[in-house]
Amino acid sequence: MANSNHTTRRTVLGLAGGAAALVIVRPADATPAMLQAAIRNVVGEANVRAGKVKLDIPPLVENGNTVPMTVSVTSPMTADEYVKSIHVFNEKNPQPNIGNFYLGPRAGRAQISTRIRLADSQKVTAIARLSDDTFWSATADVVVTLAACTEEAI
């Protein structure tokens, strides 16, 4: 009896979580719960819309240990209208977060570049928080030939 209650509760919670994820992130691909949780952690209950963000990442990479990535956001970057932060997430690494980048009006241009690790072929999502606290996103598919993280350390 106790066991069946437990299962029911878990199922209900899982469904609720899934439904919330579908509402928050479009396009609604079947992405793991960890990614959704990490994104909710940043955006809260806010709606994330597709657009304004440009995610530059090679569609096919040979080596997942170092993948160049540039995120830029369309914004005038004035004192009234600017990008507060850029958050980058992945779908299949052991951890959903890649990095958080905090900008401000004096950045002048809302663009950051770095090099990331990808443990598998997967989606990478960048979300920007604007000064009016709206969230915008872009998602890119990356095919990885040699995965990061999996090799043995010597």
Add this chain to the structure above:
Amino acid sequence: MPSALINVPKKARRGDVIEIKTLMSHIMETGYRHTASGDVVPRDIITSFTCRFNGTEVFRADLYPAIAANPFITFFTTVTESGKFEFEWIGDKGFSETAQASITVE
């Protein structure tokens, strides 16, 4: 030995938007790898990067194990006066490094 590479233009005009490129040598051990004997290699990453201009924060980043070894970060900033950029990397195992670069604004 940790070492930083910083690329900041030496001169700019007032109001220019300049690009800053930074690279810090660091292994960025993820904490998800195992040795041949099956032991987990403990995490050792840079967790935070900050850039200040004349004492005011202009850019900050939280880094995770998904950032590649020797973190390379580029970003932009508007320059309004001559001064000094200070860069700071903080990480696991007490890692803390700084670097500086000056710019002349005409």
